[in-house]
Amino acid sequence: MSGGYHIVVCGGIVPDPLQTLEPAVGPTGPALRNEMMLPAVLDPWAGHALFEAANLAKSQPGSKVWWVSMGPKAKLQQLMMSMGQKVPFELVALDGSASGFTESAEVAAALAEAISSIPDLDQSRLLLIGGWESASRGAGSTLQIVGERLGIVDQFQGVDEVSVQEDGSLKLLERVEGGKHQISVCTAPPIVVGWATGKLPEPPNNPQIGMMNMRTVMPALQRAKAVQVGTGSLNFVSVRLPEQRRSTRIVKDATVEEIAQEIVEWIKD
Amino acid sequence: MNPVTEIERQSFDVDIVCVGFGPAAGGFLTTLSRELLNEDGTPRYESKVMPGMPLQISCYERADDIAFGVSGVATRARGIRESLPEFNHNDISMAAPIKHEKVLYLLDPIGASRRPASLKVADRLLGLLKWLPFYERDAFELPYIPPFLRKDGGYVLSIGQFLQWVGSNLMGSGTVTIWPGTPVASPLIEDDVVRGVRLIDQGVEKDGTPTAGFMPGMDVRAALTVVSDGPVGAVGRQLDEHFGLPEGNHQSEWAVGAKMVVDLREDVKLEPGTIFHSMGYPEPEIFGFMYAHSEQTVSVGIFVPSWFNNPARTSYRYLQHFMMHPYFWKYLEGGKLRSWGAKSLQESGKRGEPFLVGDGYARVGEGSGSTNVLSGSGVDEAWTTGRILAESVMEMLDQGESFTRENLEKRYVQRRRASWVEQEGRVAEKSRDGFQKSFVKGLMGMALSGFSNGRINISGNSHSGRQELPSAEAYYQGKIPAEEVRKIREDCKSRGTPSHDPLMDRAGWPQIPLDGQLLVSQQDALLMGGKVQAAPGYADHVVFLHPEFCESCGDKVCVDICSGQAIEADPDSGVRFDREKCVHCGACFWNCDQIVDDSGRTNIEFRAGAGGLHSAEN
Amino acid sequence: MEKILLLAFTETDGTLGKPGLEVLSAALKIREGLAGAELVVGLVGAKVGPAAGQIVGCSPSRILGVEGEHFSQSRYGTDAAAAEAICKAAEATIILAAGTARANRVLSGVAHRLQGNADTHVCGVDVADGALKVTRWYYRQRMQAVLQRSSRPWVIICDPSSFAPWTGSSRDDAFEAVAVPVPDSMRTTVTGTQAPASGAQTIRPDTEVLFVAGAGWTKSQADGKVKVNEAEPLILGFLDLTKASLGGSKSMVDLAGEGQQVLSFMTHLNQIGQTGATPRHPKGLATCCHGEEPHAVGWRFINERRAINKDPNCGWAQGKADVLYVEDAFAVMARVNELLKESK
Structure with missing residues (x-):
């Protein structure tokens, strides 16, 4: 499209998925044990969204990417050290909880307000992009509500591909049941896109992009608005680790033939 | 020609580039960053590469996060506290002031360790003293701790959490940038002048072949390159290869340190800040520690030194036996593994010091020979060398001096020579030589050097060459018949597995009763405690220079010592490397006994590599 | 007194698929547990009559339907409008739906329009001491939470295969049509689906x-x-x-x-x-x-x-x-x- 897109990526932080996670009782409700000590990473699906956004911006001259992220400021800063080298963006930072136990509607309200406050953002060119779910709350709610708050009713979730057609319309592939993709065409922005994985690999670290981003990242962090988000009307009766222990029968000394027969019988049972 | 290889290598300029973010870089950047702004907030120094902008300082860290370092830290923190007058341990998770200090001699309750005759006699004599109050659960507590070992007024730290705190403050200051996940491949040396560094290539296959996403590692050019990449860092070692070491210095003594962070069971009472150091078990050559952090959490670990001459040496299983020693098991039983890691230690200390400076570069930290091998202390020393360099650099900036070897000698090296790091390093220089002869002589040597301030030392065989290891058959002589050792080794080789487990089993070590919580298989430790990860798109950083040497190598010490079981024996190629399991401890290259040239270089090249541990608690 | 709405999107033939019938089981469990609660069924699709007949045996107090060509497409704009209209018409306090791709796309947004809240990926419901509790996972299935909500309306979107499908008698039955204002120009058009390449192996939820x-x-x-x-x-x-x-x-x-x-x-x-x-x-x-x-x-x-x-x-x-x-x-x-x- 002429003039390019205004792409706003919503992407939060989650604990590095490799870490051991245990629930704990925090001052305002459930929390993770040692939450502030856990290394943070960009939410994986939001990561795909960011990389796809940057790719789209690159292919559509005049486009610009804003990354709106809410999390404890120190954690966001740490995340920027690793993500800042990947793709060019302008950060809009909100200093607030990144907990999965918060109410998505409250998070959405804060994000929507921050997006509305971005100077010169043109809603008629807006692609609002994020992960279709987070690796923390895993609800797939926040982005929809941000879209609703911004009055966007062309929304797509579980998207693996967005392409700009010759007539300027957008073709989107959404994951649906049965391993299939639903194909939709939307004539023009604004749209909301909840990304699944897409096809792009993680971009390499580029120190020059890092140096360029840092000029806006540090001021954005310094002026990050403190936001209170809580559990809203949610009452957590319990949060616990699942009972995982099964009594595993270990078959050590059986022959291949015996094992194969047992498996086939079990499958057919 | 493949079009991807034609992609131009990009280059950009900064004023100062720092290689590796550990304690030394922390000390350097913290000290420097505090002086980079005038009182009115304007930059004190102007960038030469970007006129009108403040000084451009970038630090590149190999690991995926600045908090993914490994060290067992009980430190006096003298240098750290001097640099950070506002230091408050409550600001840093897992930090605790040191309250109680114990040094233990551990008896062998199993009878499987290989103890020399003199030690067996000593053990028997000590056995007669079990009625003393210093005896508890097969361990003797030293009633007196020599001052050179004491950590009075210091702190127990998690190096990961400490560096995270330091790094966050640094980034928050806005004066420096730190980039994790960015390994530095090599220094840029032009006519013996270091002009900056080259980052590693991305978008390549394991063997370095470019793929569609190829991005040649950028050149980061800088007037000053601060080399703080630790004992096994690629840049430091390439500088050593290029410039050599000062006459008489050598880096032939090493250790691999392995540690676990453990959550203790609820009923264990251990005051935060209690630290234990031990010797004597699981093998006399292996030293151990346990440090109580805050909140029911301890770090527990061992050091397996290069002078422990078992060719089937391992750190993982010995650590498990150490933890199960009755003295420590009282605390650890029922605990839960939270984190695990390993690193190499440059145990030559002052004697391993490289050229500290040259045109365009300066060395700080463990790779610069700052570790004190007598007090077993390295973090505070490394930090302090960084701090000294920062003070020197500021003087040079104030005076408008360029970063020539001569100027850096005058400002940095002289200041370092006058520092406590140097003075104490000299005391420690020969303190461990006795261990080259025997464990008992080693202990006596440490005591003599320590009490005499380094004036009296027990001489040893410390030499520039690599220490020869006996064969496994020779090591286990008297414990396992040679023919059986050979059979076990061959069997393991054909299956690609390390031989230490069956050899230790046969030598009388009981099997570890895996409980899935604290005592887990080494593979599970990678996933539960180590959380090891390697992003695609990078070349293997462990490279076997001459595969034919590996094919004919009998010992394959690299397979046994590998902390992550990332190196396996391979019937075809001798050995193979799996980057996904590597914790980047670097033990492979100094344990390799295939020497490829006169410089003592081994057949394993340990290059800069991405990935590794994802644990912020070590 | 709670008014429970089972909200479902019908299949192309107008029937209710297995996920919808599963959530109907959950809805009935809640109706049974909450004294005085009533159940309304709301259906959206190209046609909804067959579905209405299919579930009438569960004795809903009302069956509401939105049907027509606009609602044959799984599309946010029309689906959200339809769901909003049905929820309002039903005056529902608890809204249950199966977490199909179609429902997941819109219902959190609809909850916002209703000034309510949504909980997605619910895998269990329970009523104890007159209070409804739902179970869902956090942190990518690493920990499980039991939740209650003090506010209404409460939209509960259940993961497929979490409940046994309801089985009951069916008969032809009518439904109350709910009018939904459809914008003059819909900017999004669903043009079809793309199946995985021939022979490609995927996760198929319906397999054993x-x-x-x-x-x-x-x-x-x-x-x-x-x-x-x-x-x-x-x-x-x-x-x-x-x-x-x-x-x-x-x-x-x-x-x-x-x-x-x-x-x-x-x-x-x-x-x-x-x-x-x-x-x-x-x-x-x-x-x-x-x-x-x-x-x-x-x-x-x-x-x-x-x-x-x-x-x-x-x-x-x-x-x-x-x-x-x-x-x-x-x-x-x-x-x-x-x-x-x-x-x-």
């Missing part, structure tokens, strides 16, 4: 067995050789014979970029676990998998689990599988395939 291929298939085997060429026909053969779903760990779909040999038919759609799917199948067979939490979350929702692995201490299986066969998966799967062929 999930076959999990671990990284071990692509690693050096006992003789030091990588045998991906042998692994591929073994796995594909099994999938063909059993029509099982295929899942794999993240490393299996990531390794291609590293120049490592990979199973050519694995894509991100096969990924299970921490950053992939956690599918629900009655049975799961894991082969050559190794790992601890979080790697093993991929088969959190598999009822019966068996594993083939050469390491008896494997964290993927110990305490997590019902049976662990300590054997070479290449040999076992080859024989399994032969036996399956023979028995056909």
Whole structure:
């Protein structure tokens, strides 16, 4: 499209998925044990969204990417050290909880307000992009509500591909049941896109992009608005680790033939 | 020609580039960053590469996060506290002031360790003293701790959490940038002048072949390159290869340190800040520690030194036996593994010091020979060398001096020579030589050097060459018949597995009763405690220079010592490397006994590599 | 007094699919548990009459419907408008829906329009002491929470396969049509679906067995050789014979970029676990998998689990599988395939 897109990526932080996670009782409700000590990473699906956004911006001259992220400021800063080298963006930072136990509607309200406050953002060119779910709350709610708050009713979730057609319309592939993709065409922005994985690999670290981003990242962090988000009307009766222990029968000394027969019988049972 | 290889290598300029973010870089950047702004907030120094902008300082860290370092830290923190007058341990998770200090001699309750005759006699004599109050659960507590070992007024730290705190403050200051996940491949040396560094290539296959996403590692050019990449860092070692070491210095003594962070069971009472150091078990050559952090959490670990001459040496299983020693098991039983890691230690200390400076570069930290091998202390020393360099650099900036070897000698090296790091390093220089002869002589040597301030030392065989290891058959002589050792080794080789487990089993070590919580298989430790990860798109950083040497190598010490079981024996190629399991401890290259040239270089090249541990608690 | 709405999107033939019938079971459980609660059914689709007849046996107090060409498409704008209109018409305080792609796309947004809240991926409902509690997972199936809400309306979107489908008598029945204002110009048009390439293996929720291929298939085997060429026909053969779903760990779909040999038919759609799917199948067979939490979350929702692995201490299986066969998966799967062929 002429003039390019205004792409706003919503992407939060989650604990590095490799870490051991245990629930704990925090001052305002459930929390993770040692939450502030856990290394943070960009939410994986939001990561795909960011990389796809940057790719789209690159292919559509005049486009610009804003990354709106809410999390404890120190954690966001740490995340920027690793993500800042990947793709060019302008950060809009909100200093607030990144907990999965918060109410998505409250998070959405804060994000929507921050997006509305971005100077010169043109809603008629807006692609609002994020992960279709987070690796923390895993609800797939926040982005929809941000879209609703911004009055966007062309929304797509579980998207693996967005392409700009010759007539300027957008073709989107959404994951649906049965391993299939639903194909939709939307004539023009604004749209909301909840990304699944897409096809792009993680971009390499580029120190020059890092140096360029840092000029806006540090001021954005310094002026990050403190936001209170809580559990809203949610009452957590319990949060616990699942009972995982099964009594595993270990078959050590059986022959291949015996094992194969047992498996086939079990499958057919 | 493949079009991807034609992609131009990009280059950009900064004023100062720092290689590796550990304690030394922390000390350097913290000290420097505090002086980079005038009182009115304007930059004190102007960038030469970007006129009108403040000084451009970038630090590149190999690991995926600045908090993914490994060290067992009980430190006096003298240098750290001097640099950070506002230091408050409550600001840093897992930090605790040191309250109680114990040094233990551990008896062998199993009878499987290989103890020399003199030690067996000593053990028997000590056995007669079990009625003393210093005896508890097969361990003797030293009633007196020599001052050179004491950590009075210091702190127990998690190096990961400490560096995270330091790094966050640094980034928050806005004066420096730190980039994790960015390994530095090599220094840029032009006519013996270091002009900056080259980052590693991305978008390549394991063997370095470019793929569609190829991005040649950028050149980061800088007037000053601060080399703080630790004992096994690629840049430091390439500088050593290029410039050599000062006459008489050598880096032939090493250790691999392995540690676990453990959550203790609820009923264990251990005051935060209690630290234990031990010797004597699981093998006399292996030293151990346990440090109580805050909140029911301890770090527990061992050091397996290069002078422990078992060719089937391992750190993982010995650590498990150490933890199960009755003295420590009282605390650890029922605990839960939270984190695990390993690193190499440059145990030559002052004697391993490289050229500290040259045109365009300066060395700080463990790779610069700052570790004190007598007090077993390295973090505070490394930090302090960084701090000294920062003070020197500021003087040079104030005076408008360029970063020539001569100027850096005058400002940095002289200041370092006058520092406590140097003075104490000299005391420690020969303190461990006795261990080259025997464990008992080693202990006596440490005591003599320590009490005499380094004036009296027990001489040893410390030499520039690599220490020869006996064969496994020779090591286990008297414990396992040679023919059986050979059979076990061959069997393991054909299956690609390390031989230490069956050899230790046969030598009388009981099997570890895996409980899935604290005592887990080494593979599970990678996933539960180590959380090891390697992003695609990078070349293997462990490279076997001459595969034919590996094919004919009998010992394959690299397979046994590998902390992550990332190196396996391979019937075809001798050995193979799996980057996904590597914790980047670097033990492979100094344990390799295939020497490829006169410089003592081994057949394993340990290059800069991405990935590794994802644990912020070590 | 709670007014429960079962909100469902009908299939192309106007009937209610299995996920909708499953959530109807949950709705009835809640109606039974909450004194004085009533159940309304709301249906959206190209046509909804067959669905209305299908569920009338559960004695809903009302059946509301929105139908027409506009609602044949699974599209946010029209679906959200329809759902909003039905919820308002029903004056619902508790809204239950099956977490299909279509419902998941719109219902959190609809909850916002209703000034309510939504909880998605609910996998259990319970009523105790007159209070409704729902169960859902947090942090990618790493921990489970039981929730209550003090505010209404409360939109509860349930994961498919969480409840047994309702079975009851059906008869032709009418529904109350709810008018939905449709914008003059819809900017989005659904043009169709794209099935995976012919022969591609994906996670199919409706199959009995999930076959999990671990990284071990692509690693050096006992003789030091990588045998991906042998692994591929073994796995594909099994999938063909059993029509099982295929899942794999993240490393299996990531390794291609590293120049490592990979199973050519694995894509991100096969990924299970921490950053992939956690599918629900009655049975799961894991082969050559190794790992601890979080790697093993991929088969959190598999009822019966068996594993083939050469390491008896494997964290993927110990305490997590019902049976662990300590054997070479290449040999076992080859024989399994032969036996399956023979028995056909």
